[in-house]
Every structure is written in C-alpha cells, then in structure tokens.
Amino acid sequence: MSKYIAAIDQGTTSTRCILFNHQGQIVSVGQKEHSQIYPNPGWVEHNPVEIWKNTLEVIALARIQASATSADIAAIGITNQRETTVVWNKRTGRPYYNALVWQDTRTSDLVTQFEKEGGLNRFREKTGLPLSTYFSGLKLKWLLENVTNLREDAEKGEALFGNMDTFLIWHLTGGVQGGIHVTDVSNASRTQLMNLRSLQWDADMLAAYDIPAQMLPEIRSSSEVYGHVTNEILPGVPVAGDLGDQHAALVGQTCFTPGMAKNTYGTGCFLVMNTGGELKTSENGLLSTIAYQFAGQPVQYALEGSVAVTGALVQWVRDNLGLIDKSSDIETLARTVQDNGGAYFVPAFSGLYAPYWRNDARGVIAGLTRYVNKGHIARAVLEATAYQTLDVVRAMEQDSGITLASLRVDGGMVQNQLLMQFQADILNTQVVAPTIAETTALGAAYAAGLAVGYWQNIDELKQNWSVAHTWNPQMEEPQRTNLHKGWQKAVTKSYDWV
Numbered sequence: 090m091s092k093y094i095a096a097i098d099q100g101t102t103s104t105r106c107i108l109f110n111h112q113g114q115i116v117s118v119g120q121k122e123h124s125q126i127y128p129n130p131g132w133v134e135h136n137p138v139e140i141w142k143n144t145l146e147v148i149a150l151a152r153i154q155a156s157a158t159s160a161d162i163a164a165i166g167i168t169n170q171r172e173t174t175v176v177w178n179k180r181t182g183r184p185y186y187n188a189l190v191w192q193d194t195r196t197s198d199l200v201t202q203f204e205k206e207g208g209l210n211r212f213r214e215k216t217g218l219p220l221s222t223y224f225s226g227l228k229l230k231w232l233l234e235n236v237t238n239l240r241e242d243a244e245k246g247e248a249l250f251g252n253m254d255t256f257l258i259w260h261l262t263g264g265v266q267g268g269i270h271v272t273d274v275s276n277a278s279r280t281q282l283m284n285l286r287s288l289q290w291d292a293d294m295l296a297a298y299d300i301p302a303q304m305l306p307e308i309r310s311s312s313e314v315y316g317h318v319t320n321e322i323l324p325g326v327p328v329a330g331d332l333g334d335q336h337a338a339l340v341g342q343t344c345f346t347p348g349m350a351k352n353t354y355g356t357g358c359f360l361v362m363n364t365g366g367e368l369k370t371s372e373n374g375l376l377s378t379i380a381y382q383f384a385g386q387p388v389q390y391a392l393e394g395s396v397a398v399t400g401a402l403v404q405w406v407r408d409n410l411g412l413i414d415k416s417s418d419i420e421t422l423a424r425t426v427q428d429n430g431g432a433y434f435v436p437a438f439s440g441l442y443a444p445y446w447r448n449d450a451r452g453v454i455a456g457l458t459r460y461v462n463k464g465h466i467a468r469a470v471l472e473a474t475a476y477q478t479l480d481v482v483r484a485m486e487q488d489s490g491i492t493l494a495s496l497r498v499d500g501g502m503v504q505n506q507l508l509m510q511f512q513a514d515i516l517n518t519q520v521v522a523p524t525i526a527e528t529t530a531l532g533a534a535y536a537a538g539l540a541v542g543y544w545q546n547i548d549e550l551k552q553n554w555s556v557a558h559t560w561n562p563q564m565e566e567p568q569r570t571n572l573h574k575g576w577q578k579a580v581t582k583s584y585d586w587v
C-alpha cells in the first residue's frame with residue numbers, strides 16, 4: 090500500500106501541499122504565498138498562472154522533504170478558497186482575466202440591481218444564498234460583460250469557468266491536452282448557480298445571470314476518482330478528493346454527526362455546522378450550503394456563518410498601517426494593555442457578511458478618545474474576530490436549536506492565545522483545538538483517501554482526532570454583556586456607507 094495521501098490547500102493567502110500518513114499526521118509541507126492584487130478600491134484579484142506555478146512548486150517541496158516518489162502517494166485531494174472565479178481558454182490554457190477573489194466587491198452595482206428587482210433573498214430558496222458580492226455567479230456575470238471576446242468564446246464552448254479547485258484539477262489532469270473539467274457539490278454550492286436540491290446547475294439561475302451552460306464544469310461528489318495526474322510532478326496519481334476549504338475543515342475536524350460544528354480562523358472566519366441529510370434554511374442570516382458528499386452516499390448539508398475579514402484585518406494592520414512586522418506580533422502589541430480602552434474595530438472592508446449581510450457597510454473604528462493607543466487598537470482588531478464569531482454562533486444556535494457545548498477551532502489565527510481566550514470568554518463556551526491543526530488539508534486528504542480505499546470508513550478517521558488545547562471561559566457576565574453591547578453599537582456605525 091502507498092504510504093501517503095497528498096492534499097493541496099489553495100487558500101486566499103497561500104498554497105500548501107501537505108503529505109499525510111495513515112494516522113492523519115503531517116509528514117511534510119510545501120507552502121508559498123501569492124500576490125494580492127488590488128487594482129481599485131474594493132477590488133481583489135489573484136493571478137491564476139502564479140497560483141498554478143506555486144502549486145507545482147509546493148508539491149515538489151513536499152515530495153522532496155518526504156523523499157516520496159509518486160508510487161508512495163495513493164491519491165491527491167484538492168481544497169480551495171471558495172467562490173474565487175477564474176475563466177480560461179480551453180485550447181491555450183490562458184486565463185482571460187485575473188481571478189476575482191471572493192472578497193472582491195466590484196459586483197455591488199449588480200447586487201443592487203438584482204435586489205431592487207426582487208429583494209436580497211430572492212434566490213435563497215434554490216441556492217441557500219442571499220444576493221452578495223461574495224458568490225461566484227455575479228463575478229462570472231461581471232467577467233462575461235466586461236472582458237473582450239469572453240462571451241463569444243463561452244458560447245462556442247471555448248472558454249471554461251471554474252473556482253480554483255476546477256482550475257487546478259484541469260491543469261493537473263492534462264490541461265490543454267484533455268484536462269478534466271469538474272467541480273464538487275460543495276464548491277458548486279458557493280456559485281449561486283447550483284440548485285441545492287437537484288445538485289445540478291439551475292436553468293433559472295443561469296438565465297437570471299445570463300451565463301452560458303457550456304462553460305460550467307460537471308458537478309461531482311467530493312470523494313471519487315476524477316482522473317489522474319499527467320504532469321511529471323506526480324505522474325499517474327489519482328485526483329480523488331475535492332472540497333471547498335471550509336467544507337474540508339469540517340471533514341478534517343470529523344464533524345460527521347448533525348449538530349457538530351467547527352470555526353476556521355484564517356483570512357476570514359467560517360463557522361460551519363453539519364445539519365445532516367436534510368436541507369435546513371436559516372431565519373437568522375446564515376447560509377444553507379452543502380457540507381460534503383462521499384461517493385455513492387447521500388449529500389450532507391450544512392449551515393454556515395461566513396465572516397469576510399478576520400486574519401485579513403491583522404494583515405491590514407501589518408501591511409497598510411505598518412504597526413507590526415508579522416501577524417503574530419499583534420498578540421505582543423495587544424498584551425501591552427489590559428483591555429480595548431473603549432475602542433471597537435468593525436472591519437467591514439467587503440461589506441458585512443453573516444449574520445448582517447450589509448453590502449452597504451464599510452470599515453469603522455468607533456469609541457476613540459485620546460486615551461486610545463496602538464495597543465488598544467491591536468486589542469480591538471483581535472476582539473473584532475471574536476465578536477463577529479459570537480454573532481454567528483448566536484444565529485447558529487437559534488437556527489439549529491442546539492447550544493454549542495464547545496467550539497472546535499482551526500486555522501492560522503488559532504495560534505493567538507489572547508484571541509482564543511477572549512473567544513472562550515465572550516462566547517462563554519469552551520474552545521477546543523485539535524492536535525492536527527491543518528484540518529483543511531486533512532479534510533481533502535480524507536476525501537481522497539476514502540475514494541481509493543486508503544481509509545475504509547469515517548470511523549477510522551474519527552480515531553485520528555484528539556484535543557491539543559482547551560480554552561475555558563473566565564469572564565464575568567456583566568463584562569461580557571457590556572463588551573458585546575459596545576460591539577453591536579459599533580456595527581451599526583458601519584452601515585449605509587456606500
């Protein structure tokens with residue numbers, strides 16, 4: 090039997106390749122950041138060619154570190170930043186435009202136009218999603234309307250659409266020499282083009298957004314052999330798993346039972362709860378989405394609270410304000426003071442997502458006095474992540490009728506002890522991090538490994554999960570209530586800006 094499963098985690102800030110062994114432990118890691126391109130206020134792009142090159146590089150790095158040949162690798166799974174939209178030419182492989190990143194707000198006029206015609210929730214019944222700049226469908230519409238020749242090529246079947254999973258699988262399985270054009274149900278559920286019940290592209294949605302069906306990938310399960318790698322980097326290895334990154338983290342955290350949830354703290358924050366085989370709709374601003382689908386098994390649904398800006402705010406403090414040199418320094422700076430000094434930072438850089446869904450919001454710092462220093466700002470920055478999560482958790486509890494006994498967490502920001510303690514305090518709930526922190530990549534590896542029989546069933550996967558760290562709530566109730574009141578007031582100050 091081959092020794093390892095490879096996972097590619099194509100995230101917003103970087104691309105990673107991780108090799109896992111049968112216990113789900115990390116054997117080796119290759120990682121590379123890519124450029125964040127901001128051509129106009131609110132626009133966020135990635136260069137797909139740079140990401141493809143980085144993918145090859147990180148696979149090579151992980152392979153070399155583990156001295157692994159392709160025969161040592163039983164399968165490869167892909168997980169990706171969701172919604173980020175790329176279009177490319179089938180014959181040349183060339184992208185027509187940079188990828189429009191999920192955080193990009195250039196489609197806000199389209200959102201307003203569609204909202205006027207039928208309200209923010211007009212497509213929720215079919216797609217589980219409100220109108221927002223967040224999802225792929227409107228990004229694709231914008232590209233079709235603004236990029237020369239794209240619509241003509243799409244109608245001829247020469248231009249292909251995909252999220253980053255589709256783009257990478259197409260390249261890995263042959264590219265212009267017959268690459269496979271597929272996606273999985275979890276990624277497709279983030280386009281606002283798939284019907285959540287039929288699990289097919291929805292003809293009414295395609296008509297509403299005027300999208301030629303020929304350019305869309307085939308929708309498959311999250312765990313099956315889609316094809317084999319043709320590139321010399323891993324020749325012959327089956328590509329056997331595909332999950333949006335938040336769905337992959339749910340799998341990596343082994344949240345296989347309805348009611349189990351995880352929160353991933355990366356560029357943004359994404360709380361996902363497994364709701365089982367039944368589609369649940371939200372009354373409180375959460376998204377209905379696909380959790381995952383293993384081959385031959387029924388699809389599992391989820392409720393999700395997506396927060397656009399969490400770790401991205403730490404990056405902004407680092408890159409745009411220069412207050413810190415590296416992301417982890419935010420904790421040292423925040424520890425120079427005892428509290429937020431009355432300051433609240435609402436990072437509505439891309440509007441506000443769950444549970445507010447305010448496309449008209451923009452970032453504010455509220456409660457400033459001359460007392461406030463950079464330490465207080467650093468605290469307000471970290472607390473913003475915890476308050477946004479609190480609002481999502483409360484919405485999730487109302488929708489599901491389940492009170493979370495503890496919250497399983499993962500992602501880059503979990504290294505921040507001050508944040509995790511504050512999160513437990515403000516939620517008044519235990520926060521728990523697993524031993525294998527790379528749950529996103531692990532989930533993609535699990536999907537791929539199940540498809541090729543490297544793992545037999547989910548019970549085997551559950552045995553790999555164990556607790557690395559627990560943060561217990563220590564804050565008194567009056568303080569918790571006061572802080573949350575301040576936050577809620579600050580949120581209202583971000584509204585009605587654009």
Ligand SMILES: Nc1ncnc2c1ncn2[C@@H]1O[C@H](COP(=O)(O)OP(=O)(O)O)[C@@H](O)[C@H]1O
Pocket residue numbers: 100101102103354355356357399400401402403404416417418419420500501502504505
């Ligand atoms: N110690 C830390 N404290 C606060 N934020 C951090 C810390 N370490 C990393 N981050 C933030 O976490 C994000 C990276 O996490 P990661 O899970 O790799 O994100 P992604 O998958 O979105 O690319 C960055 O936005 C970074 O600013």
Ligand SMILES: O=P(O)(O)OC[C@H](O)CO
Pocket residue numbers: 099100101102169170171172191333334335355356357395
């Ligand atoms: O790449 P991440 O971890 O920031 O995740 C991005 C999300 O998938 C966007 O929906």
